[in-house]
């Protein structure tokens with residue numbers, strides 16, 4: 060019986076790994092796009108650029124307030140009604156990017172704010188320009204402060220990417236479901252899928268923790 | 281004092297925070313090479329006055345003249361004037377405020393590169409020169425967290441000096457330090473005064489004020505209460521408030 064499960068697992072594994080690869084891809088793309096947007100939103104908020112603040116706040120509040128599942132459905136089913144039809148893949152990446160941007164902009168903003176005021180004053184007193192102060196003092200330290208939380212969020216968005224199964228994107232969970240539908244062995248295949256998620260998230264979590272310790276080396280007195 | 285020979289003048293400088301007047305019409309002329317010590321009770325506006333000089337606080341009223349260049353602070357100050365002013369006026373803070381993610385050498389070289397446009401080599405050479413002067417060349421590659429408070433403050437002094445300022449402002453540079461670490465900072469400041477640097481030093485170090493400063497200013501309630509040669513102010517204060525304040529700090 061045991062060996063039967065393992066031989067089934069071996070049979071399912073290639074499809075599930077294909078699915079895992081899709082999950083990793085959409086997660087990676089969403090993180091790249093979402094983090095870039097999140098950084099811009101955070102900088103706009105930090106600089107208190109009036110023109111940008113209002114739309115930025117709106118975007119952040121909507122992005123954080125809306126469940127990721129609703130965001131996915133809205134982008135996929137909602138955007139066509141305003142004339143924008145996206146492939147499933149693109150819709151998933153867009154929705155997850157929006158969620159990522161909203162959350163990470165807050166995380167980054169908190170990091171930027173955590174840079175002590177005294178250092179900003181010192182930089183000002185040295186005659187450094189606003190741009191230089193951001194570039195050399197605030198952003199490097201703010202991102203460093205935000206990094207562990209950002210990496211934690213990256214792990215979370217990888218898990219959240221499983222919601223894309225609701226749009227039929229052939230990622231890990233969808234693959235598991237369709238194998239389950241064909242074999243009626245839902246529990247077995249979902250267990251294997253779950254293990255594959257854990258095989259990514261647990262080591263990633265360890266790496267984040269190690270990284271965090273390394274980063275704080277110079278900063279502790 | 282003749283205004284022509286003063287390198288820094290404040291005229292009727294006023295700064296109000298939420299209805300509270302932190303600096304209440306201060307006028308002051310500082311001669312080139314003069315060392316001015318400023319004392320006064322907490323909240324008397326010492327820091328605010330100092331911060332008005334390099335426009336970390338923009339005064340509500342009054343003019344600041346640095347080496348003949350007027351800044352009428354009631355209008356808006358252009359970014360160019362501001363940079364010019366800050367190149368000429370260096371500042372050292374109570375809390376050092378080094379950039380913790382950069383080595384000691386980078387802390388001193390980066391502003392030179394960004395503000396004065398010096399090359400990396402040129403900046404590093406100047407930084408090493410100054411580190412030697414403050415006795416810390418061996419710390420060039422260390423991060424600030426690996427330096428004692430006294431060492432960090434000496435690095436902060438070197439960082440400000442690296443921009444070749446004409447005036448140095450010190451806001452309680454030794455208040456955050458243990459006495460023996462404070463001494464090494466005071467020694468560097470004393471040396472700096474000997475080279476002829478114009479300095480304004482807010483301090484509770486009466487001994488430093490008495491022996492290094494050319495003039496001692498006592499502030500209270502945002503105004504200059506009295507001023508004069510340090511020995512004279514210390515030995516024969518004209519105001520009862522000065523006497524109370526002096527006996528309070530001497531008794532510590």
Ligand SMILES: Nc1ncnc2c1ncn2[C@@H]1O[C@H](COP(=O)(O)OP(=O)(O)OP(=O)(O)O)[C@@H](O)[C@H]1O
Nearest residue numbers: 297300301302320321322323324325326327328329
């Ligand atoms: N940014 C600020 N916002 C509001 N009030 C301020 C601000 N900075 C200073 N003040 C107020 O202005 C007054 C003068 O403060 P200042 O820091 O200049 O005093 P100080 O003489 O340097 O005192 P200390 O010896 O404690 O450093 C105080 O009443 C203080 O509360």
Ligand SMILES: [Mg+2]
Nearest residue numbers: 326327328451
């Ligand atoms: Mg003060």
